Amino acid sequence: MIRLYRDPITKPAVLASAARTRALTHLAEFFALPLEKRTQRRPPYDASIYAAPEVRAALSELSHHKCAFCETPFQEETDLVVEHFRPRSGALDLDGTIYPEHYWWLSYTWENLYPICADCNRMKGSRFPVQGDRAQEQAGQAADAEQEQER
Numbered sequence: 001m002i003r004l005y006r007d008p009i010t011k012p013a014v015l016a017s018a019a020r021t022r023a024l025t026h027l028a029e030f031f032a033l034p035l036e037k038r039t040q041r042r043p044p045y046d047a048s049i050y051a052a053p054e055v056r057a058a059l060s061e062l063s064h065h066k067c068a069f070c071e072t073p074f075q076e077e078t079d080l081v082v083e084h085f086r087p088r089s090g091a092l093d094l095d096g097t098i099y100p101e102h103y104w105w106l107s108y109t110w111e112n113l114y115p116i117c118a119d120c121n122r123m124k125g126s127r128f129p130v131q132g133d134r135a136q137e138q139a140g141q142a143a144d145a146e147q148e149q150e151r
Contacts, residue, residue, distance in 0.1 A: 031104055070120050
């Protein structure tokens with residue numbers, strides 16, 4: 001896997017926009033619902049934010065126009081898929097346990113986005129095993145708030 005060195009200056013503006021704040025609010029409202037109500041509909045993710053052209057271009061530059069997972073060069077910009085390193089929700093452990101709440105709060109976080117190819121996107125799925133306890137939502141929001149204050 002390619003390590004992406006992210007300078008805070010290269011963070012695309014859309015990931016610090018009012019639209020991003022609204023999108024996170026909608027996700028927080030959705031994930032505050034009881035699980036049985038959430039299973040009846042899809043989470044309101046806004047791909048126009050995390051997969052905006054400026055995000056795609058910045059990720060492609062950071063990865064030297066290669067898939068961050070398999071390092072295959074992108075033939076065209078359209079080959080790039082914006083992937084969430086930590087899944088948007090439904091993190092899957094190695095034993096098959098699904099964590100439906102993890103990691104929606106990182107959906108629009110610059111450090112969680114990676115450029116990958118379609119093949120890697122199909123293979124990754126929602127697998128994200130961790131040792132020990134998973135991070136809780138408040139920890140993710142606190143880290144995000146700290147990053148916003150640093151700018």
